[in-house]
Amino acid sequence: xxxxxxxxxxxxxxxxxxxxxxxxxxxxxxxxxxxxxxxxxxxxxxxxxxxxxxxxxxxxxxxxxxxxxxxxxxxxxxxxxxxxxxxxxxxxxxxxxxxxxxxxxxxxxxxxxxxxxxxxxxxxxxxxxxxxxxxxxxxxxxxxxxxxxxxxxxxxxxxxxxxxxxxxxxxxxxxxxxxxxxxxxxxxxxxxxxxxxxxxxxxxxxxxxxxxxxxxxxxxxxxxxxxxxxxxxxxxxxxxxxxxxxxx
Amino acid sequence: xxxxxxxxxxxxxxxxxxxxxxxxxxxxxxxxxxxxxxxxxxxxxxxxxxxxxxxxxxxxxxxxxxxxxxxxxxxxxxxxxxxxxxxxxxxxxxxxxxxxxxxxxxxxxxxxxxxxxxxxxxxxxxxxxxxxxxxxxxxxxxxxxxxxxxxxxxxxxxxxxxxxxxxxxxxxxxxxxxxxxxxxxxxxxxxxxxxxxxxxxxxxxxxxxxxxxxxxxxxxxxxxxxxxxxxxxxxxxxxxxxxxxxxxxxxxxxxxxxxxxxx
Numbered sequence: 001x002x003x004x005x006x007x008x009x010x011x012x013x014x015x016x017x018x019x020x021x022x023x024x025x026x027x028x029x030x031x032x033x034x035x036x037x038x039x040x041x042x043x044x045x046x047x048x049x050x051x052x053x054x055x056x057x058x059x060x061x062x063x064x065x066x067x068x069x070x071x072x073x074x075x076x077x078x079x080x081x082x083x084x085x086x087x088x089x090x091x092x093x094x095x096x097x098x099x100x101x102x103x104x105x106x107x108x109x110x111x112x113x114x115x116x117x118x119x120x121x122x123x124x125x126x127x128x129x130x131x132x133x134x135x136x137x138x139x140x141x142x143x144x145x146x147x148x149x150x151x152x153x154x155x156x157x158x159x160x161x162x163x164x165x166x167x168x169x170x171x172x173x174x175x176x177x178x179x180x181x182x183x184x185x186x187x188x189x190x191x192x193x194x195x196x197x198x199x200x201x202x203x204x205x206x207x208x209x210x211x212x213x214x215x216x217x218x219x220x221x222x223x224x225x226x227x228x229x230x231x232x233x234x235x236x237x238x239x240x241x242x243x244x245x246x247x248x
Numbered sequence: 249x250x251x252x253x254x255x256x257x258x259x260x261x262x263x264x265x266x267x268x269x270x271x272x273x274x275x276x277x278x279x280x281x282x283x284x285x286x287x288x289x290x291x292x293x294x295x296x297x298x299x300x301x302x303x304x305x306x307x308x309x310x311x312x313x314x315x316x317x318x319x320x321x322x323x324x325x326x327x328x329x330x331x332x333x334x335x336x337x338x339x340x341x342x343x344x345x346x347x348x349x350x351x352x353x354x355x356x357x358x359x360x361x362x363x364x365x366x367x368x369x370x371x372x373x374x375x376x377x378x379x380x381x382x383x384x385x386x387x388x389x390x391x392x393x394x395x396x397x398x399x400x401x402x403x404x405x406x407x408x409x410x411x412x413x414x415x416x417x418x419x420x421x422x423x424x425x426x427x428x429x430x431x432x433x434x435x436x437x438x439x440x441x442x443x444x445x446x447x448x449x450x451x452x453x454x455x456x457x458x459x460x461x462x463x464x465x466x467x468x469x470x471x472x473x474x475x476x477x478x479x480x481x482x483x484x485x486x487x488x489x490x491x492x493x494x495x496x497x498x499x500x501x502x503x504x505x506x507x508x509x510x511x
Contacts, residue, residue, distance in 0.1 A: 050382050071388045078386075085383040087375075089298075099387045102290065149387075 001026035001189045002047065002157065007056035009042055016042045018213035019056070024206070026061075029183050029190040031200045031221075033235060034210035035244060040193035041082075043210065044159050047191075048077060060157070071104055078150035078188075080179075082162040084142040086134035086149070093130035096120060096148045105153050119148040123178055140171040147175070151182055158183065160192040164199050176202035197236055200224070209235065211244060278470050285390075285397040296398035303364050303399070303465070304406030308413060310363055311356045315414035318351050319343060319421025327430050339430065340437045341444035343422035348445065348453045349509075352415040354501050357407060357460035361493040365468040368399055369489035372472025373482035381473070396469035400462060407461025408454040415453060452508045459504060460497050467493040 002024040009017040016039045024030040032040050045051040047058055049065055058065040063073065086095045096116035100107045107115070117127045123144040134142060143163065150158055163179060164172035176199050183190045183203070192203050200207060200221065207224050209217040209232045217229040224232060234242030322343050330336045372395055375381050384391045419441060426432040467489045475485035 045382070048382075048386055050385055074386060074388045079383070081379045081383055083378055085379040087380055087383070098389075102292070103388050105388075 001028075001061055002191070003057075003059045004043070004047070005057045005059075007043070007046055007058060008054045009039070009046060009051060010054055016213055017046070017053070020210070020213070020215055022208055022215055022218070024189055024191060026189055027187050029180075029192070029203055029205045030208060031192045031194060031204035031206070032208045032210050033194065033197075033200060033232075035195070035235070038210050039213050040210055041161060044079075044161060044191065044193060048074070048079070048159070075099075075104060075153065076156045077159065078153065078155035078157070079159040080143070080146045080150045080161065080163055082165055084134070084146035086142055086145055088134055091131050091133055092120070092125075092137070092145050093117065095134065095145060096152050098149060099153045115152060116148070119152050120145070122151070122182070123148045124174070140167055140175070143167065143171075143175055144178070147178060147182070151186065154186065155188060157189045157191075158186075160190065160194075160203075162194055162196075163192060163203075164194065164196045169198075172196065172198065173202070179203050200236075207232075274474075275470060278473075279466060281392055282396050282400050282466060282469070285393045286401060288393075290393070292394055292398050295394060296402055299399045299402035299465075300406055302367075303360070303403045303461075304409060307360050307363055307406075307410055310359050311410045311414045312417045314355050314359045315347070315352060315418035316421035316424075318355055319347055319418035319423075320425040322346055322351065322418075323422040323425040323430065327426075336430075337440070339426055339432065340422070340440035343426075344419050344441040344445050345449055347418035347422070348415045348449050350453075350501075350505075352418055353411045353453045353456040353460060354497065356411050356414040357457065357464065357497045358494055360403075360407065360410065360461075361464045361467075361497060362490055364403065365464045365471075365489040365493040366486045368465060368468025369472040369475070369486045370482055372469060373475030373485040376473065376475050377477060377482060391473070396465075396473070399469055400465040403461035403465035404458050405461070407464070408457040411453055411457035412450075415450065448508075452504075455508075456501060456504050459500055463496045463500065464493045467496065 002022075004020050004022045007017050007020040008015070020039070020043055022030075022043075032043065034040050042051055046053045047060065047065065049070070052066075060073070061076065065073070086092075087098070090098070093113055093116040094101065096119055097112040099105050100112040100115060101109070113130070117130055120127070120129060125141065125144055125148070129137070129141065129145070134145070137145065160179060163175050167175060179190075179192070180203050182188075190203070192199065194200060204221040207219060207221055208215050209229065211231050216231045217227060219227055224236065227233070230243050233239075234244050323339050326339045326342045327336055330338050372381075375395075381391045384394060423434070423437050423441070426437050427434045471485040471489035471492070475481050
């Protein structure tokens with residue numbers, strides 16, 4: 001479904017991706033773990049075309065990234081951003097129905113609103129939130145609205161960028177459960193990037209460890225705890241000592 | 249060693265020149281992209297209407313206040329200057345011509361630049377920092393078309409209207425001072441104003457307004473879209489938008505005056 005082959009990306013002199021090779025089968029939930037600045041977000045942005053790779057190929061559902069109709073390519077994606085990235089100037093329901101109010105997937109106003117309210121209900125928010133503005137919502141509610149927006153047009157691929165960052169443990173658990181339920185229910189292919197090991201265990205079918213711009217290890221979530229990869233072991237146990245250098 | 253002594257100053261000179269040319273090239277490409285989107289669907293009417301309200305309607309108070317005080321001050325200055333060679337009677341004509349040809353468009357545009365270019369740059373810069381621009385792309389929406397095109401069109405269309413309103417208020421400011429402070433007869437003042445003004449005086453000012461509006465919104469959008477990270481990045485983008493818009497307004501005013509009025 002999603003295949004990255006030897007993807008490189010540098011910003012100025014800083015090489016962020018040094019040959020990422022990764023395959024995510026259709027309907028699987030892949031979680032990419034790794035420390036800050038290892039290239040997790042850049043990997044997602046390369047797949048979406050927000051950042052152009054310097055080298056390597058990315059193929060999504062048989063279509064090579066950067067070729068063909070860009071709007072059609074992007075229409076299969078939904079994304080939950082780290083800070084939710086809701087549009088401040090639009091009420092909640094218009095944020096959720098953004099894709100349904102314009103472009104190829106445009107629907108009548110009333111139908112788009114009805115879908116938005118249904119998606120809000122799916123993420124545990126009542127219709128009374130539909131006409132509020134993002135600034136009137138708590139962080140957890142904003143994440144839920146971001147999640148509702150990500151699934152509004154029933155995408156076949158969903159990306160989650162640090163879905164639990166900045167949330168309390170209970171709200172993080174709620175968001176993790178929601179993500180897992182939605183991915184299973186929709187049969188979508190999902191890629192999540194996170195530092196949060198509780199997210200990994202709740203969301204992942206497969207796990208990939210990204211370090212220093214390359215994938216160090218991939219396997220199922222069940223294999224993760226028993227694997228002998230020193231990078232994975234240091235990361236999942238949060239050890240200061242190990243092959244991943246830390247600043248102290 | 250000798251070669252380094254020779255090349256170092258050249259390199260020091262060349263780096264800012266190349267950086268400046270690069271920046272100019274990026275602005276030109278951005279301008280061409282915005283213009284090309286003006287004539288290519290889809291067009292976001294709701295965003296356009298919102299921009300029209302924010303840029304046009306909400307700028308009326310600042311443009312009106314600027315114009316009324318400028319017109320009044322102009323009347324006092326021309327009266328004082330004219331009295332040196334017994335030409336006090338030219339006050340209505342010079343106030344009118346000065347306002348519609350130069351001060352109305354330029355001062356109005358500078359005030360709108362301060363209000364609108366900063367606001368656009370801060371809004372779009374914040375959207376960039378908070379990944380809202382990336383979110384637009386993932387939602388199959390071109391940020392340039394969605395954010396820049398409606399604002400640039402709204403500013404280009406609304407500035408001439410603001411200039412026309414500013415012209416009228418500025419002339420009224422001159423009339424107010426002329427009749428209340430300088431002893432002009434009200435109907436004579438207005439008749440002189442109408443007699444001396446030519447349609448091209450007004451039209452040229454409105455055309456200037458359209459160009460200034462384009463510059464204001466373009467600079468706001470460009471610097472917002474290229475904002476650096478964090479609060480400092482947005483602050484810098486906002487400052488650059490206002491400074492560049494103001495300088496380009498003054499430079500293009502000179503150029504347009506040459507084109508419109510040189511013999």
